[in-house]
Amino acid sequence: MCPTQLGPVGSFINHHYRHFNAAALIDAAKAYDDFLTGGGKMMITLAGAMSTAELGLSLAEMIRRDKIHLIVCTGANMEEDIFNLVAHDYYERVPHYRDLTPQDEAELLARHMNRVTDTCIPEMEAMRRIEKAMLEVWTAADAKGDRYFPHEFFRQILASGALASSYQIDPKDSWMVAALEKNVPMVVPGWEDSTLGNMYSAAVLRGEVKNVHTVRTGIEYMTWLAEHYIQTTKTNQLGMFQIGGGIAGDFPICVVPMLHQDMEMTEVPLWGYFCQISDSTTSYGSYSGAIPNEKITWGKLGVDTPKFVIESDATIVAPLIFAYLLGW
Structure with a gap:
């Protein structure tokens, strides 16, 4: 892979972003580019409400251009990209x-408008529409005794074309559609606390889904990730680009110390690159605000691992880094 040729946005930040968080942004972007040029593979982790922030406008192209090779996200980010895909015109x-x-x-609640900061997701047009589609694939798998991961069920409904007539944005701006097209592997830890996770629980309680294990979660995701990490790092380093904190970042980074300390596979390399975008301040016991060096003590990163923290709003920072890497 050749180094990125800078476009107007990349040239602007390369010239103007020289100090403090601005410098950290450009340093991280350049190191990301160097990592890919050197043959590295990159994992991105999505916390917060990045999909409702419509990060897909740039993230989808990052996926299509082979600049992201593994996605770890919360259940909310996975489903909210699809909510936006089918109900964008109803958002407020x-x-x-x-x-x-x-x-x-309370008046927003009465109108079934669920607020995420400055954006309201319409329950009926977004959540209930997707619930109906998911119930069909959940119950079909359940009847056959089949089991799939949460993201695999989403990919089934996207691949079937059942939702295509309902698209309200260009599907090229959906990162879930891009991940399906490129067959980028996904891990969705803690899916149970998402809206669809709650709906699945309700379907089990109602008896519509007989086997609670029809949706695979948790430990099975970690064992899959361990095998994927082992195989990938036989030929390529794997890096980590973390947006926000929480389980989306903490879950996958732990695969390395697990392999080293619990499986005694000490030949498996550490993460080859690390960057976190977060506005969480460093404080007592804060994982999201912990500086990368703390991760050395847990066997997640090495002394020489390229490490970056950009203390800013990911809705501002991530699209700029992506624009740099895409030559925009």
Whole structure:
């Protein structure tokens, strides 16, 4: 892979971003580019509400251009990309969200508009529409005794074309569609706490899904990731680009110390690159705010691993880094 030729956005930040978090942004972007040029593979982790922030506008192209090779995300980010795909025109922005009273919030609830900062997701057009499609694939698998990971069920409904007539954005701006097209592997830890995870639990309680294990989760994701890490790093380093904190980042990074300490596979290499975009401040016991060097003590990163922290808003920073890497 050749180094990226800078486009207008990349040239701008390369010239103007020289100090502090701006410098960390450009340093991380250059190191990401160097890592790929040297044959490395990159994992991205998505926490927060990146899909509702429509990160797919740039993330989907990163996937299509082979700059992301493994995706770890929360269940919310996975489903919210699809919610946006089929219900975008029904979303409502609330730019004055800081001024809302408790009564204003209750009125949004009464209208089935679930707020994520300045954006309201429409329950009926987004969540219930996808629930109906998912119930069909869940119950079909359950009846056959088949089991699939959460992201595999999503890929089934996307691949079937059942939702295509409902698309309200260009599918090229959906990172889930791009990941399906490129067959990029996914891991979705803690899927159970997502909206669809709750709906699946309800389907089990109602008896529509007989086997609670029809959806594979948790430990099976970790064992799959361990095998994937072992195989990938036989020929390529694997790096980690972390957006936000939480389980999306903590779950996959632990695969290395698990392999080293619990499986005694000490020949498996450490992560080859690490960058975190986070506005979580370093404080007592904060994992999201912990500086990368703390991860050395846990056997996750090495002394010489390229490490970057950009303390800023990921909705601003991530698209700029992606634009740099895409030559935009």
